Amino acid sequence: MTFADLMTLLMCFFVLLLAFSEMDVLKFKQLSGSMKNAFGVQAEIEVKSIPKGTSVVTREFSPGRPDPTALKQVKQFTIDSNQNTLDLLDRKSKEVEETQKHAKRLRLALQEEIANGSVAVETEGMKVIIRILEKASFESGQADVRPAFAPVLLKIGSMIDTNSGEITVSGHTDNIPIYNERFRSNWDLSTSRAVSVTHELLKTASADEGRFMVTGHADTRPRADNDSAENRAKNRRVDISIIRGGDIDDVTEQSVDAPVVSKLTIGVANDE
Structure with missing residues (x-):
């Protein structure tokens, strides 16, 4: 009985800590990036901005519908919208x-x-x-x-x-x-x-x-x-x-x- 009461109190204590805590999303992003090799997450372009996802529990950091790939890996990519304009000006x-x-x-x-x-x-x-x-x-x-x-x-x-x-x-x-x-x-x-x-x-x-x-x-x-x-x-x-x-x-x-x-x-x- 004493052990069960102690476990219950400890669980309530950590639940209260979690309820009152605020997650640093940027630090979470950096932490997840450092563990990319262990979890198989690769990035074609390094992104240092704050993630745009609405939840930290997600398969990708950019909002949008994930596209399935033949390989069992998740890739995040960005598109430079100014590249087409620069190519056109260069050609002109x-x-x-x-x-x-x-x-x-x-x-x-x-x-x-x-x-x-x-x-x-x-x-x-x-x-x-x-x-x-x-x-x-x-x-x-x-x-x-x-x-x-x-x-x-x-x-x-x-x-x-x-x-x-x-x-x-x-x-x-x-x-x-x-x-x-x-x-x-x-x-x-x-x-x-x-x-x-x-x-x-x-x-x-x-x-x-x-x-x-x-x-x-x-x-x-x-x-x-x-x-x-x-x-x-x-x-x-x-x-x-x-x-x-x-x-x-x-x-x-x-x-x-x-x-x-x-x-x-x-x-x-x-x-x-």
């Missing part, structure tokens, strides 16, 4: 760097034409723009490429490789109307010039023909005000836009505004 920066390198190669190959003002090379993000001015490439009011300028277009075409995305060739004119037997308006003239340039580029370009798109904008997108002969000469041009990188569709939607007009005009030019 590399694509912009490749665009700058491509533009540098074009400037070196066309340094003579750039010096005399017949060609200009610019970059916009992942896009390389080669501007061909009228004074060296076309006769006034004509859409046929001058024979002396054809080698320049062949040189440009040879530098359009398979790493290029969409290649948009767009024709532009000034605001002086034109109407003759061949061209009804500046729309016809600008698109026909773009088609002529495209035909020359395809002779040496290694990129697939399906990546080329031809547009004619007439005088709707001037680079300068049409208030002087010098400014009008700047507006009479053919732009070759080469998109670099993997995310081609996003840039293409912003740079190409009239694909239906372009394809229709190409058909008319081929019939002629």
Whole structure:
């Protein structure tokens, strides 16, 4: 009887101690981590934060449904949500760097034409723009490429490789109307010039023909005000836009505004 009373009192004493005690969850987590080898608990990423479980008696420390594994072991893993964003930014920066390198190669190959003002090379993000001015490439009011300028277009075409995305060739004119037997308006003239340039580029370009798109904008997108002969000469041009990188569709939607007009005009030019 004395022994039974003593055991009962000791049990009540420890129950009261447990009832009034507060468990240090962080210390429990550290203790359980030190015993991971003994109990077969492994962690792929060391976690030093306070466990998120609602109960200390659990198979995992992160809230969620446990996934059964073929091996008799419990693994805790975390996912870095910023990794995808960092990878995307890194890829974008590399694509912009490749665009700058491509533009540098074009400037070196066309340094003579750039010096005399017949060609200009610019970059916009992942896009390389080669501007061909009228004074060296076309006769006034004509859409046929001058024979002396054809080698320049062949040189440009040879530098359009398979790493290029969409290649948009767009024709532009000034605001002086034109109407003759061949061209009804500046729309016809600008698109026909773009088609002529495209035909020359395809002779040496290694990129697939399906990546080329031809547009004619007439005088709707001037680079300068049409208030002087010098400014009008700047507006009479053919732009070759080469998109670099993997995310081609996003840039293409912003740079190409009239694909239906372009394809229709190409058909008319081929019939002629």
